[in-house]
Amino acid sequence: MTRMIPMIGRRLALSFVILSLTALIVFLGTEVLPGDAITATIPAEELAFYTPQQIAEMRHEYGLDRPVYLRFLEVWQRLFSLDFGTTIVKREPVYDRILHPMINSAILAGVALAVMLAAVIVLGVLASLRPGGRLDNAISGTTLFTYSMPDFVVSNIFVIVFAVWLGLSPAVIFASTDAPKLTILAAAILPVVALCVHGAAYQFRLLRTGMIEALNSDYAERAQLAGVPAWRICIGHALPSALIPMLNGTAAFVAALLSGSVVVESVFKFPGIGSELLRALAQREIPIIQAIAFLAALAVIVANLIADIAVLALDPRVRTSSRHG
């Protein structure tokens, strides 16, 4: 464990640098290129509706008349202290506007992640027990099919099948944005499954490959000869080894969850951050876009960090190589 602390420290420092770079990219993308927050908010042909004095006042109000590096430092400080400022149109705190949608989306994404991991491990283990067998073919074929289905198709099929035809779940989520978390959780069942379908397929393929490789390895064969039961070889020896490539894929899945939730939330009218982001993009609400982009990057970085730590914990080879280099 003591060996891992410096490695985790290095990962944390790296995460901090990545997050700072993210802040820089967000800043450049939304405030500097191709103009600034004002010209990004106002398309060129609409500048006719502003007097130069109005533009100057707005620039001053948003601090855009100051040097770029100072503005970046301010944005950096604001983002890192989670102070996202106020919206441009309504002048309301960005934090108030995104808090509940963010929590709701975190619940949706968190549960989707947990469900996906559980489903993938079960399916991956089952499929790898008899590669090429009927069960493996059935699961592999199904996941190949679901992998090719975009989120919006899956969501709409789920609505038609489970809500309209079978009446098992609501087609429209009525829960209010600030509803109790259990209500949000109950409302999230179908969106969670819809989010998992695509991502689980990819994760399953990673895990299945890892499992088959591990089960065909020398150490698995030796354990088999030593009389270790098959289930134990599978769960105790092959699975930890096979999880390592999948964990890296899981971190990527978190990023996919964020983009997928925009679509899925829209179909189910889930009160999450996806619809808030779409609204902000269309309204050119730069502070909201900055906040959501930063928090999304933070979520991906944290997910990667957790995955890295898990890999360090599971794989002694990584610990050794890290120590040496």
Place this chain on the structure above:
Amino acid sequence: MSVMSKREFLQLAGFSIAAAGSQSILGITAFAADSIPDWAALPQGATPKSGGKLVYGQTYPNWAVGTSNNGKHPYYWIDLLTRSIWNCLIWIDHDFNLRGELAESWAPVDETLKVWDFKLREGVMFHNGKEMTSEDAVASINAHIAQKGSSFINKWFDRVEARGKYGLRFILNASYAEWPYALAEYRIVIVPAAAPDLILADGIGTGPFKLVQVDNRRGFQAVRNENYWLKGRPFLDEIEGYVVNSQTAINGFRSGQFNAVFNIDPTTAGQYESAGGQIHKSKGGDQFLLSLPKNLNLIWNDPRIREAISLSIDRDAINKIIYNDPGTWVGNDTHMSGINPEFFPREKSYDVQRAKKLLAEAGHPNGLNLPAIVFCASFPEEPRMMAIVAQSLKQAGINLELREIPTDGFDAYTRQVNPPIGRPARSLVGPRNPAINLGRFITNPTEAAGWTGAKYDAFVALYERTISEPNDAQRLEMYKELQRIVQSDTPAIVLGGRRNMLAHAPKVQNLRSHSQNWSSRFDDVWISA
């Protein structure tokens, strides 16, 4: 045609007060306390049943409530349909007649038409258990004036006084023959008197349902008001409304979550019907008006170009393709439409050759590019309609980008610049009487869009004379003349107009689409066994 004098008119109005059930623009309704007014009578043979819940989807997006700071404030409820929770003094019925909602009767005091007396219903209770009195009505009206509730009343309002427990006197700063109509506006609801910073903010009204919860971005839940002033109403135990997009509305209806959907996309009617839904269509609905800022150096400052734009729009194609209802809607580039008896049509509304000629006269023989105009999809069919508009303009050589902006925040976005007119934008104009319709060119800076000049001056002068004219027949002719003036200068362009449509489950009874979306009622709706 004989012309009635003002004195004769007022005498007639006085007689009308005594005549129960009679009504007119300066109209009066009267009936015994605790009885149901004639306008609230149920269809013959109706056997209403109490109980049940109406859950409706509203495809009219959260233009107002989505950007509000307080979802309990009635000003933001146009999306959710105000009259479930609140009432106004006056209601406009499905045939565009004035009806006394919280006002039992009304009449001008003298022939100046500057002083109006209203008698409130007695025994009306607020949701908080307090009886509504003239003090509440005065406080409400004063709050609406202070909060700029409606430019349709602010311009003429001087003061309001309580006269006894149930009497109100409005003193206007100018003669206004159609004052009662303005008090039917959806924002001008009556609420309990309270301090200026608290009044209107608590969701308390006199309506058939009591508000339980509202989510600014999504919807509301309310329960039956047991003390509703229309005795025996409402029939429903609960009501919920949700702002949803068109596809979500269909999904919700087909899955049984919604038993009604307001403002359905006309092209989706078949989908509702195939799910057992019944469609109800009103006579009219909102119109889509382009307000073109004329206070800046923009190409449409030349009235010939504005007329050319109007003549290039194939509105019949919109009626046919979008509404599958050819020939029903007609407009004339004012806020008036065919459902107004005073409507005066343009001689020719679609004439590409004349449009090209006008463009050539204005120095653009090869066509021209217009600045972008923004709109939001307040109704689901609107983006498709805008595509037809842009395409038909191209036929005359006019290139126009109609840019879609989200509905919530749209108003703030359009008014962000060029105050008080704002960006070139599509305004939604709901159907109203001619005094309000035509007055919008004076009271609403966005829609007037900086209209100035000799024709504007003539319009304003005639408008003031018109609304002081007590004789209905004379006023009608004056309204037509006002429309002629507007058409000769084309300060704004009306692209098309809709027929509001709703879909409901077969068990939902007596739910009707209203041309004024915001005047939809729920107190006479029931769910059959």
